[in-house]
Amino acid sequence: MSVSPAPLRTGAAPSAGPADIRLVVTDMDGTLLDDAKRLPAGLWPVLAELRRRGVLFSPASGRQYATLVREFAEVAEGMVFIAENGTYVVRDGVELSSDPLDAEVAAGVALAVRRLAADGVDAGAVVCGKRSAYVERSDEAFLAEVRKYYVEHRIVEDVTALDDEVIKVAVFDFGPAERTTAPALAAFSATHRVVVSGEHWVDVMNRTADKGAALRGLQRELGITPAQTMVFGDYLNDLEMLDAAEWSFAMAGAHPEVIARARHLAPSNNDNGVLSTITRVLGIPEL
Incomplete structure (x- = not known):
C-alpha cells in the first residue's frame, strides 16, 4: 500500500503503510552522521534489509569518493556514491558521471x-x-x-x-x-x-553540477521516479537534491531554507533521524 507524500511538517514520518521507495539518498554531515561524525547504530542491518528489498541506498555528500567508500567499506559493493556535491558519481570504482571544472x-x-x-x-x-x-x-x-x-x-x-x-x-x-x-x-x-x-x-x-543534477541522472539511468525516491538533507548544497524527490526530508535543526524547501521534516541527525524515518516509511520492523 502506497501513502501520499503530502507535505508533513512534523518530526514523524507517515505511518499509513510502506511506500513504494526504490532509491534512498542521504547527505552525510549533519544528516546521516551525528555531530560527532559517527554513523548511526543499527545502520548495517537496515542497509541489508534495503538491499534484500531491492532498494538502492546512495550517500550524497560533499565528501570525496575515497572517503565515502571508506565509511561504507562493509557494504560498498553495488552502492552508488554521489561524491563531491554531485560532480563525481561512482559505482564499484566505475565512473557513472562527472562534471569537471575548467x-x-x-x-x-x-x-x-x-x-x-x-x-x-x-x-x-x-x-x-x-x-x-x-x-x-x-x-x-x-x-x-x-x-x-x-x-x-x-x-x-x-x-x-x-x-x-x-x-x-x-x-x-x-x-x-x-x-x-x-x-x-x-x-x-x-x-x-x-x-x-x-x-x-x-x-x-x-553551474550544471549539484547533487540534484547527479540524482536526476541516476534516476534516469535506473528508471526510478521522484515518487520512488527518498532524500535527506540539512544544508544549502542539498536543496536541488530535495527537489528531485517527492519524499524529501529536512533534518530537524537544518538550515531554514532547507526546512522550507523539503516536503517533510525528519528527527535530527543526533536522534537517528534518517534510519528512524526509513524504517517507518518503508515499514521495516525493528532489526
Whole structure:
C-alpha cells in the first residue's frame, strides 16, 4: 500500500503503510552522521534489509569518493556514491558521471583564496581532483579539517598546476563561511555555482553540477521516479537534491531554507533521524 507524500511538517514520518521507495539518498554531515561524525547504530542491518528489498541506498555528500567508500567499506559493493556535491558519481570504482571544472577557473578560485588569506582570512583551498584532493596549507589545524572529508589528499607547492582532472574547489574557512568566504567568491557565481555546503565550507563548481543534477541522472539511468525516491538533507548544497524527490526530508535543526524547501521534516541527525524515518516509511520492523 502506497501513502501520499503530502507535505508533513512534523518530526514523524507517515505511518499509513510502506511506500513504494526504490532509491534512498542521504547527505552525510549533519544528516546521516551525528555531530560527532559517527554513523548511526543499527545502520548495517537496515542497509541489508534495503538491499534484500531491492532498494538502492546512495550517500550524497560533499565528501570525496575515497572517503565515502571508506565509511561504507562493509557494504560498498553495488552502492552508488554521489561524491563531491554531485560532480563525481561512482559505482564499484566505475565512473557513472562527472562534471569537471575548467583548470583556469579552478586556478582562479585558488588565487582568490590566497588573496583572502593575505588579507587575514583564516581560510584555505582544497582543489578536488578525481584521484586526490590537493592543498597548499600544511598546518595541522587545517589538515585536521581536510582529513575529515578527503582521505586522499596531498600537500603541494602550487594547487594551480596539477596533473589531475579537477571537479570542484572547496574552501575551508575557520570563521563563518556564509558571511566571509562566500561573499568574497561571489564573482564566480556569474558563471559557476558557489554554494555554502557547511558552516565552514564553500564549494565552487560548474553551474550544471549539484547533487540534484547527479540524482536526476541516476534516476534516469535506473528508471526510478521522484515518487520512488527518498532524500535527506540539512544544508544549502542539498536543496536541488530535495527537489528531485517527492519524499524529501529536512533534518530537524537544518538550515531554514532547507526546512522550507523539503516536503517533510525528519528527527535530527543526533536522534537517528534518517534510519528512524526509513524504517517507518518503508515499514521495516525493528532489526
